[in-house]
Amino acid sequence: MPAGPRSDAELIKQCLQGQTAAFRELYRHYQGPVRSTLFQLCGGEELDDLVQEVFLRAWKGLPKFRQSAQFSTWLYRIAWNVATDRRRTLGQARSQPPLPSVDPPGEASPLHQLHYEDLVQRGLQALSLDHRAVLVLHDLEDLPQQEVASILNVPVGTVKSRLHHARAALRQSLQQEGVQL
């Protein structure tokens, strides 16, 4: 009988015994959401390096990982730390590279989806990193507010407040581009 998927706790235990194959399994399971989150937070530049950095930090930090905590929350927190470290490295003064402007295509155009993606990306980049992180984790990654608060190490009230402001700013940005919500 083939063995079913192993739990995170089981895989972590095997990692701590030095079994790198168990860590590969964890990587394959979580690299998608981690990659997506980092992309929304930092953009596509050096994305592979950032993903690698997150998982390396996770591997090195595993001996200190408390089994009572949720692995995914811990991993997202590492991703958030990597994102903020990168921002610090690049310097806050550096502006985002301008994205090419795309004229609104017709509804039936195959560029329709690309156009809206472009608008969403612009809207996200216009937000502060703190606001963007809350919106990405809660609205795009579908994490509960409590978990977002835990990842960002802020009170739940702060998450609610940031979410409110982030949505308002993004809605305004999209509406200015002609999107009816």
Place this chain on the structure above:
Amino acid sequence: MTFPPDDDRLVEFLRRHRPEPPPAAPELESQLMATVAQSQRQWVRPQRRRWTARALAAALVLAGGAGVVWRLTAPRLQTAAGVDEFVADTWYASAYGDEARLPLDTTQSDWLVSVYATPY
């Protein structure tokens, strides 16, 4: 805080049109696992070193403790001269009683001769 119903439409729009990240480089996973394997060796070694250090420290503590206990409980005859004196004392005491004890200089090499020369 309650969010307006408009938010549901906004979130739905964002999820439908979220920009997708570019695909990972094909060698990313193998590179990561190679680095993990490399760091694992450095990761396991300090653990071994930590255990060795702990074992060494425990051995030192045990040895020190044993030394203290031995010093407190062992007979105080720790030198050859002390042993000689002890033997002479007890031999005399058993043979003559304490009153017959002669002054002996056990530092002299021929002190035992004087003992044997003593008449019963």
